[in-house]
Amino acid sequence: MGTPAKFAVTAAVLVAVGAAGWFGGRPAVERVVHDYILEHPEILPQAMEELRRREAAKALAGVRQTVETPFPGATLGNPNGAVTLVEFSDYACGYCRQSLPDVAKLIAQNPDLRIVVRELPIIGPQSPDASKMALAAAEQGKYAQFHDAMYQAGQVDGPTIEAVARKIGLDMDRARRIAASPTVEAEIGRNMELAQRLGFTGTPSFVVGDKLIPGAVGFDGLAEAVKAARGR
Structure with missing residues (x-):
């Protein structure tokens, strides 16, 4: 999926999350996020890499x-x-x-x-x-x-x-x-x-x-x- 398409999907998810949060509270938000991850598993490696980067930056902070x-x-x-x-x-x-x-x-x-x-x-x-x-x-x-x-x-x-x-x-x-x-x-x-x-x-x-x-x-x-x- 190209960058514009990814942006469109992300925007749609944010709208859906906002709506879910407004009408259904936390369980509805978690369900929307869960479904999005299942439909777009390619984001998981990116998320793990970002997590590793943040943890490394935290470990290196000050030293x-x-x-x-x-x-x-x-x-x-x-x-x-x-x-x-x-x-x-x-x-x-x-x-x-x-x-x-x-x-x-x-x-x-x-x-x-x-x-x-x-x-x-x-x-x-x-x-x-x-x-x-x-x-x-x-x-x-x-x-x-x-x-x-x-x-x-x-x-x-x-x-x-x-x-x-x-x-x-x-x-x-x-x-x-x-x-x-x-x-x-x-x-x-x-x-x-x-x-x-x-x-x-x-x-x-x-x-x-x-x-x-x-x-x-x-x-x-x-x-x-x-x-x-x-x-x-």
Whole structure:
């Protein structure tokens, strides 16, 4: 049904609802709305999308700036990009690893895209150690190198974290000091609180524009969300 026809139907429904409300009260109004939905089920996906958008906006209210402000250096893509995508990730997460090519493709096709990575170490017993070393790498300007190399390593344990850190050329004494610092500890705690506030219970989870995206949705899903954020 085209837009003019939809408008006409909607107008007719509003008139019917008004009449029903005047003559029959709430039961009559509910019956008119019920019948309209049955006759036009195509409005349900639109309604659900609008509901999700409103719930996301409500969850982001008051914390968007915090969510989109990275730990210094913990970004991928264009650090000064006009569009921001936030990813909550864990190095022990297989789905995060599977998403790497999608994120890389997204960066390649969107030169104005900044990806803020929020370390959310919730899966493995040594996930926190990997996340802390990642932030130590960010402090030395080598976050992207550690991020990619750690996922490519395929496992998360003490020797692997150490090997990856040495491989990318970190100053290890400095890295260990930063990884154990209150600043890094506070960042991890903040990420946990933000994830809870946004309703994220797993990784990867994404925030872009007014969308909250739990789970690995693939390149097309992320690209569509980035496009929508650019136009908001």
